[in-house]
Amino acid sequence: MRIPLLFALLLLTGCSHMANDRWQGQDKAQHFIASAMLSAAGNEVAQHQGYSRDRSAAFGFMFSVSLGASKELWDSRPAGSGWSWKDFAWNVAGATTGYAVWQMAHY
Template sequence: MFVRTALRTTLITILFLTCSGCTHLAQDRWTGKDKAQHFVGSAVLAAAGTAYAERQNMSSAESRSFGLLFAISLGAGKELWDSRQGGTGWSWKDFAWNVAGAATGYGLYQAAK
């Protein structure tokens, strides 16, 4: 039940973000120091979220979903913050690095177990 609700909420949030009028978009490149920070940060958050969920006695699927959604939702929140009037702009490239980092963090956490 938790997984379906979380997935539905994530899809609605992504739909909202893609249809909302962000103040502006970033004009950035695919590489750079901040991309590595997005990747590593999301990897750590996904691993930490998965570990937390496991310690809360969630099932394997629920802990995986929790860890991934935790990291990705924080990345989306950060990009939403960047899209405000005084920010650097929403960056789909940063968001892609967040998703890649979250998947990698979860994979490394599972490999280390």
């Protein structure tokens, strides 16, 4: 129930402006790599805090995605470059990859 509610809130936020960007580019690779690293790091930190394997995976993934969403929210301010769903998609792809790589490294 929380995920659909969060998604609906993101769709209805009314960002001040949207970015007009492409799917490829150096910044997309930066979004992907940073999100993958943050996801893996969040997994590791949560595991060292004594969280279960599933809970640490969820923590790492959501940590990364929430930072990516915060960055896009920052970009959506009037002086920013605009909210980019493409950047956000690369953030989610990177977080998923970081989660998968961390899980494979710990089996």
